[in-house]
Amino acid sequence: MAAEAGGPGGAESRPAGPAGEFAISGPAVVLPAADMPAGHGLGRMRLVRIYQIGGFVLGLLLLLAIGQAGIAMYGNDQARDVVINKVDPATLEQFRLSTAVTNQDMAIRDYAQDGRAEHVVQYREAVRQEAESAARMRRLLAGVPGSQDVDRLLDKATADSRAWRAAFADRIAAGPGGRGVDPDASRDARRLLTQARGDMTPLQIGITRLHDRAAAKLRSRASTAQWSTIAALVMVVVTALLLAVLFRRTVLTPVSSLTGRVRAVSQGDFGHRLDVPGPAEINELAVIIDAMRNRIVRQWRISEEKTRQLNEQTEELRRSNAELEQFAYVASHDLQEPLRKVASFCQMIERRYGDQLDDRGRQYIAFAVDGAKRMQALINDLLSFSRVGRIARPEESVDLADVARQATDNLAALREETGAEVDVRDMPHLPGDRTQLTQLFQNLIGNAIKFRREGVPPRVVIDARRDGDEWVFSCADNGIGVEPRYADRIFLIFQRLHPRDEYTGTGIGLALCKKIVEFHGGRIWLDTGERGEPGGRGDEPGTTFHWTLPVQSHIGNGGDT
Numbered sequence: 174m175a176a177e178a179g180g181p182g183g184a185e186s187r188p189a190g191p192a193g194e195f196a197i198s199g200p201a202v203v204l205p206a207a208d209m210p211a212g213h214g215l216g217r218m219r220l221v222r223i224y225q226i227g228g229f230v231l232g233l234l235l236l237l238a239i240g241q242a243g244i245a246m247y248g249n250d251q252a253r254d255v256v257i258n259k260v261d262p263a264t265l266e267q268f269r270l271s272t273a274v275t276n277q278d279m280a281i282r283d284y285a286q287d288g289r290a291e292h293v294v295q296y297r298e299a300v301r302q303e304a305e306s307a308a309r310m311r312r313l314l315a316g317v318p319g320s321q322d323v324d325r326l327l328d329k330a331t332a333d334s335r336a337w338r339a340a341f342a343d344r345i346a347a348g349p350g351g352r353g354v355d356p357d358a359s360r361d362a363r364r365l366l367t368q369a370r371g372d373m374t375p376l377q378i379g380i381t382r383l384h385d386r387a388a389a390k391l392r393s394r395a396s397t398a399q400w401s402t403i404a405a406l407v408m409v410v411v412t413a414l415l416l417a418v419l420f421r422r423t424v425l426t427p428v429s430s431l432t433g434r435v436r437a438v439s440q441g442d443f444g445h446r447l448d449v450p451g452p453a454e455i456n457e458l459a460v461i462i463d464a465m466r467n468r469i470v471r472q473w474r475i476s477e478e479k480t481r482q483l484n485e486q487t488e489e490l491r492r493s494n495a496e497l498e499q500f501a502y503v504a505s506h507d508l509q510e511p512l513r514k515v516a517s518f519c520q521m522i523e524r525r526y527g528d529q530l531d532d533r534g535r536q537y538i539a540f541a542v543d544g545a546k547r548m549q550a551l552i553n554d555l556l557s558f559s560r561v562g563r564i565a566r567p568e569e570s571v572d573l574a575d576v577a578r579q580a581t582d583n584l585a586a587l588r589e590e591t592g593a594e595v596d597v598r599d600m601p602h603l604p605g606d607r608t609q610l611t612q613l614f615q616n617l618i619g620n621a622i623k624f625r626r627e628g629v630p631p632r633v634v635i636d637a638r639r640d641g642d643e644w645v646f647s648c649a650d651n652g653i654g655v656e657p658r659y660a661d662r663i664f665l666i667f668q669r670l671h672p673r674d675e676y677t678g679t680g681i682g683l684a685l686c687k688k689i690v691e692f693h694g695g696r697i698w699l700d701t702g703e704r705g706e707p708g709g710r711g712d713e714p715g716t717t718f719h720w721t722l723p724v725q726s727h728i729g730n731g732g733d734t
Contacts, residue, residue, distance in 0.1 A: 259317055271377075273300070340365055593632070643722060
């Protein structure tokens with residue numbers, strides 16, 4: 174890039190600096206700020222307005238097409254439901270109704286001949302079948318367009334069947350049976366039965382016509398649904414094409430033109446105007462880029478001076494940070510002594526004057542001792558947190574199995590108190606700081622044991638697997654678990670999810686784990702999708718943390734090693 178150097182009226186050349194810097198040679202070329210181009214065509218409208226109008230029109234057309242297709246498909250489903258779930262079952266019930274009438278006649282005549290009681294049972298069953306079939310037909314055809322004629326024919330058929338039973342069948346069924354049938358009564362019964370059976374033919378024709386109308390309506394609705402779906406698909410394709418054309422006209426073409434003009438400026442043609450036809454945003458962007466060109470040239474000298482000052486300030490800040498770290502370390506150690514004195518003297522007061530204090534006084538002393546101890550723990554945790562990245566003793570190969578065993582041994586008292594089981598699988602050898610890695614494992618295992626479920630012995634599984642250029646570790650437990658919405662919050666310093674009287678701690682443990690892992694070039698996270706006891710079901714409580722450590726050393730610089 175070309176820019177000015179030297180003083181006013183003079184010019185000089187500077188060679189390119191180190192990577193990440195740039196050299197500017199030649200006199201400054203500063204042009205007057207470009208005026209805003211006069212809008213013409215699409216230039217009178219802003220891009221967001223163009224897309225709002227276009228999106229509204231295209232979306233409305235697409236919504237209408239999809240709505241029409243949806244309505245047609247709904248109508249098709251309704252017509253299919255009428256045919257399959259109403260008319261067809263009603264047709265089957267009509268055949269059962271006709272069969273029931275025939276079975277009634279056969280059963281009652283057999284009873285009249287031989288007087289056997291099972292024929293009366295068969296007759297009663299056929300009567301019940303007739304009534305059920307008629308009721309089911311009425312229920313199925315209720316609300317079906319054009320079913321009134323079928324209902325009328327069904328009423329006539331059932332009425333004639335009842336007349337036959339009243340005049341003939343019920344009388345025989347009520348008698349002793351086995352006496353035959355009187356010829357005159359038989360002729361009258363045959364006439365009534367023939368009339369009842371004859372009613373079945375118009376009923377069947379009526380149902381057939383109703384089925385034909387429903388099937389024709391289904392075919393019509395299916396055709397409408399098919400063409401509506403095709404129209405909706407065509408509309409989707411057309412909408413996509415129109416959006417592509419609109420995007421090309423309003424974005425791609427103006428941006429391509431602007432790119433060519435900017436490239437000319439970047440090659441040294443600082444007098445090249447950046448007037449680009451297109452929406453108002455593109456015109457404004459051209460003016461902004463031109464202003465940036467002028468500002469870069471004007472600010473070059475200032476940036477040179479500021480860079481020199483920044484280097485001096487950086488060096489001073491480095492010295493100040495080193496002194497501040499030393500001060501913080503010394504001050505934190507000096508804070509320990511007053512806290513120890515507070516705790517010790519409070520305990521001495523309790524031992525010497527305990528019999529003169531009431532319960533409230535002893536409670537106040539306990540509060541003071543507990544506060545001092547918690548402050549000591551907090552200072553120690555803060556010291557550990559500050560040492561990460563500042564004091565490190567990296568090794569080329571650390572046996573993480575030994576590290577995990579050391580961390581487990583450090584928690585021996587807690588494990589024995591809670592009956593915890595810690596299962597450490599095969600661990601690799603990786604570069605890192607042994608002390609910090611031990612603290613990482615100890616914090617994670619300690620948390621897994623501390624946040625346990627009441628009455629359930631803690632179980633912790635530490636595992637590792639190779640994934641490319643890094644190892645992925647996991648620490649799974651069967652404890653109370655962590656809600657997924659706290660997956661980020663738990664790694665912040667001083668963040669607690671539980672009251673202090675429920676679970677002890679300073680709220681620094683996981684923040685320290687994150688700092689250790691990131692110092693070694695890895696990352697740590699809560700597995701929000703893998704909950705449950707190790708080796709158990711996924712719906713059980715529990716927590717699983719994952720973290721990575723690189724195969725090659727990525728320990729950060731900037732601390733004393």
